[in-house]
Amino acid sequence: MPSFDALLAMPGAAIALQAVGSLIAVLLVFLVVRALGLGDDVRIADxxxxxxxxxxxxxxxxxxxxxxxxxxxxxxxxxxxxxxxxxxxxxxxxxxxxxxxxxxxxxxxxxxxxxxxxxxxxxxxxxxxxxxxxxxxxxxxxxxxx
Structure with a gap:
C-alpha cells in the first residue's frame, strides 16, 4: 500500500481529496441546518x-x-x-x-x-x-x- 505522500503525488489526487473534503463539509452543514429546523416550510395550521x-x-x-x-x-x-x-x-x-x-x-x-x-x-x-x-x-x- 502506497504512503499518504505517495498518494498525494499522484496526478489529480489533491483535487480529489479537496472534493471529498468539500462534500463532507457540505453534508455537515446540511445536517446542522436540518437539526436546527431551518428552511422548513412553516405555515399556520388552523x-x-x-x-x-x-x-x-x-x-x-x-x-x-x-x-x-x-x-x-x-x-x-x-x-x-x-x-x-x-x-x-x-x-x-x-x-x-x-x-x-x-x-x-x-x-x-x-x-x-x-x-x-x-x-x-x-x-x-x-x-x-x-x-x-x-x-x-x-x-x-x-x-x-x-
Missing part, C-alpha cells in the same frame, strides 16, 4: 394555532375573529376591544404586530396588502378571498395614520 401565536406575541390578546391567508403564511385577528393583530411568516417562525392604523392597507379583490410602521416587519399580501373586503372595511375603525 385558527387555533393562529390564536396561540397571537397570545404568545401579545399577552392577553384574546381574538374573537380570525382570518387565515389561503396559503397559511399569515393571519389577521381581532379582539373584543377592536384591536387588529397581523401575524406573518418571518423565516422559519412567525412575527406579529398590533395594527394602529389602516393607512398601510390596500385592497385588491381578494387580496389585502398590509404594512406597519415597523420597517423591519415588512409588507405582506394576504389572500383572504371574500373576507378581504370585510376586513379592509372594518380596519378603517383603527383611525388615521398618525
Amino acid at each position: 385558527e387555533s394555532e393562529a390564536r396561540a401565536l397571537a397570545e404568545a406575541a401579545h399577552c392577553g390578546f384574546d381574538p374573537v375573529e380570525v382570518a387565515l391567508d389561503r396559503a397559511r403564511i399569515g393571519a389577521l385577528l381581532r379582539n373584543r376591544a377592536g384591536e387588529v393583530m397581523l401575524i406573518r411568516r418571518h423565516g422559519a417562525r412567525f412575527a406579529a404586530r398590533v395594527l394602529s392604523s389602516h393607512a398601510g392597507a390596500r385592497l385588491d379583490r381578494g387580496f389585502l396588502t398590509l404594512s406597519t410602521d415597523d420597517p423591519n416587519f415588512g409588507t405582506i399580501t394576504l389572500d383572504l378571498g371574500e373576507k378581504a373586503q370585510v376586513w379592509a372595511a372594518s380596519m378603517r375603525r383603527l383611525g388615521a395614520h398618525a
Whole structure:
C-alpha cells in the first residue's frame, strides 16, 4: 500500500481529496441546518394555532375573529376591544404586530396588502378571498395614520 505522500503525488489526487473534503463539509452543514429546523416550510395550521401565536406575541390578546391567508403564511385577528393583530411568516417562525392604523392597507379583490410602521416587519399580501373586503372595511375603525 502506497504512503499518504505517495498518494498525494499522484496526478489529480489533491483535487480529489479537496472534493471529498468539500462534500463532507457540505453534508455537515446540511445536517446542522436540518437539526436546527431551518428552511422548513412553516405555515399556520388552523385558527387555533393562529390564536396561540397571537397570545404568545401579545399577552392577553384574546381574538374573537380570525382570518387565515389561503396559503397559511399569515393571519389577521381581532379582539373584543377592536384591536387588529397581523401575524406573518418571518423565516422559519412567525412575527406579529398590533395594527394602529389602516393607512398601510390596500385592497385588491381578494387580496389585502398590509404594512406597519415597523420597517423591519415588512409588507405582506394576504389572500383572504371574500373576507378581504370585510376586513379592509372594518380596519378603517383603527383611525388615521398618525
